[in-house]
Amino acid sequence: MSEQAMSSPPRGRRWLVALPLIIFAGLAGLFLLRLYGGDPSRIPSALIGRPAPQTALPALEGLMQDGAPVPGLDPAVFKGKVSVVNVWASWCVPCHDEAPLLTELGHDKRFQIIGINYKDAPDNARRFLGRYGNPFGIVGVDGNGRASIEWGVYGVPETFVVGRDGKIAYKLVGPVTPDNVNSVLKAEIEKALKAGT
Numbered sequence: 440m441s442e443q444a445m446s447s448p449p450r451g452r453r454w455l456v457a458l459p460l461i462i463f464a465g466l467a468g469l470f471l472l473r474l475y476g477g478d479p480s481r482i483p484s485a486l487i488g489r490p491a492p493q494t495a496l497p498a499l500e501g502l503m504q505d506g507a508p509v510p511g512l513d514p515a516v517f518k519g520k521v522s523v524v525n526v527w528a529s530w531c532v533p534c535h536d537e538a539p540l541l542t543e544l545g546h547d548k549r550f551q552i553i554g555i556n557y558k559d560a561p562d563n564a565r566r567f568l569g570r571y572g573n574p575f576g577i578v579g580v581d582g583n584g585r586a587s588i589e590w591g592v593y594g595v596p597e598t599f600v601v602g603r604d605g606k607i608a609y610k611l612v613g614p615v616t617p618d619n620v621n622s623v624l625k626a627e628i629e630k631a632l633k634a635g636t
Contacts, residue, residue, distance in 0.1 A: 496579025
């Protein structure tokens with residue numbers, strides 16, 4: 440028997456050797472497709488239909504609106520009113536892009552807009568709201584990120600619609616954009632407004 444015949448595996452065993460590499464390449468391709476080509480806003484949330492987290496958050500120190508301090512988040516505010524909850528930070532680039540859309544959304548007084556400021560410096564957060572306008576009637580500070588974990592946040596920005604019953608009705612992963620503000624977010628707000636009447 441030649442030395443070459445002894446060193447090369449039989450044909451059937453070559454497939455067994457290549458199989459893990461083929462599986463790995465397939466999984467890596469699927470991961471990259473989901474990472475770069477998938478729609479992260481379609482990630483399902485286990486919290487849909489469940490009560491909004493009952494975590495109180497302190498106010499953003501020094502934030503004023505109409506001459507009065509903007510209050511922090513008290514979970515009792517969810518009962519009886521449709522709420523849009525936006526998790527944001529001044530260091531978050533997409534948050535800068537969505538801020539004017541949230542400010543415009545804030546003109547509709549049929550619902551309240553609540554901000555959860557995520558792991559941010561108070562001065563930077565106040566400057567951010569001073570630059571774009573403050574759409575939030577309530578701003579809770581989540582300095583250590585624990586409250587955002589309770590909300591099931593993958594990363595900022597994320598926006599939730601909470602119904603009058605205090606339950607999470609919808610979750611938008613990623614920024615509010617000109618493409619999704621009317622077709623998705625406003626449609627979900629309208630559903631929540633009609634559900635409570």
